[in-house]
Amino acid sequence: MNFVERLYPETAAGGFARSHPRMELFVRIRSLLPPGAAVLDFGAGRGKFAEIDPPSLRVHTDLKPYVDRFAAFDVDEAVLENIETDDRHYAPIGAPLPFADNSFDLVYSTWVAEHIADAGFYSSEIxxxxxxxxxxxxxxxxxxxxxxxxxxxxxxxxxxxxxRHVVPSRQERDTFPTCYKLNTISDVGRHFPGWKNASYYFNGPAAYHGNKIALARLWQAVDWVLPKSMAKVLAIFVQKPLAGAPGAGAPLSD
Structure with a gap:
């Protein structure tokens, strides 16, 4: 039995643990996609998750079979070599997103919001x-x-x-400065006022344990003891109001 299966025996059935964060995200995303959807991966980078998701998880996280348009955007030029799509777009930090108004049915990001310094600007662009x-x-x-x-x-x-010590598999090129400007449910509500806010906190599997079983067990104990408001992960799900609905034109602030 490998390290992960010792912590989460269900990993043997499908290759991922219960409440796997990307599974949590993509199961809901797929339930929200309208027919013929246009989707943007915001902060897509080089598309590393296509490399590191196991095939059994990739079946659920690859959206291309379910949409008409799958685009990738980043403020890092690495996106121009993104392996998931040819529909790649780059703009430097602070520049408007290179898309027309009302271009996408759904915009998503994975481990990106914590790096956004100007949350007011990017929430308004989204x-x-x-x-x-x-x-x-x-x-x-x-x-x-x-x-x-x-x-x-x-x-x-x-x-x-x-x-390097707590996540040995993490490459240095995938480490970026953190800001935490859009990282609570109240922050989300403030930056997307008038939007339906279905965001929630959850823990997911133990992480940052350096493949040391004792440290992983300690993280599991911490997750169990702390209140839900201190869970490790924030899942953001906010819906833009329909045209003419209350709050549809409300200004966004940082």
Whole structure:
């Protein structure tokens, strides 16, 4: 029995643990997709999850078979080599997203929101490019969870060194400065006022344990003891109001 199966025996059935964050995200995303959907992966980078998701999980996280358009955007030029799509787009930090108004039915991101310094600007841009009734969906650390609290105690320039010990598989090029401006349910409501807010906190499997069973068990105990408001992960699900609905034109603020 491998390390992960010792912690989560159900991994043997399908290759992923209960409440796997990306499974949580994509099961809901697929339930929200209208026929002929246009979808944007916001903060897509080089498409690393296509490389690291096991095939049994990739069956659920690959959206291309279910949409008419699958686009990728990032503020890092690595997106121009994204392996998931040829519909790739780059713009530097602070520049408008290179899409027309009302371009997408759904915009999603995975472990990106915690790196957005100007949450007011990017939430307004996401609102602009989403169609009325469209959804923004995201996985990000809960600002008040133990991992984000620990990360905020470590200067950004030391994050790569620390992560080499607790997540040996993490490549340095996949480590970025953290800001935590859009990382609580109340932050989400403030940046998307008037939107339906179906966001929630959850823990998912133990992480940041350096493949040490004792440390992983300790994380499991911490998850069990802490209140839900301090769970590790924030799942963001917000729906843009339909045109003419109350709050549809409400200004967004940082």
């Amino acid at each position: 609102a602009r490019i989403l169609k009325p009734g469209g959804w923004f969906c995201s996985l990000t650390p809960n600002k008040n969870g133990p991992i984000a609290l620990a990360a905020r105690m470590v200067p950004n320039h030391l994050h790569s060194a620390v992560l």
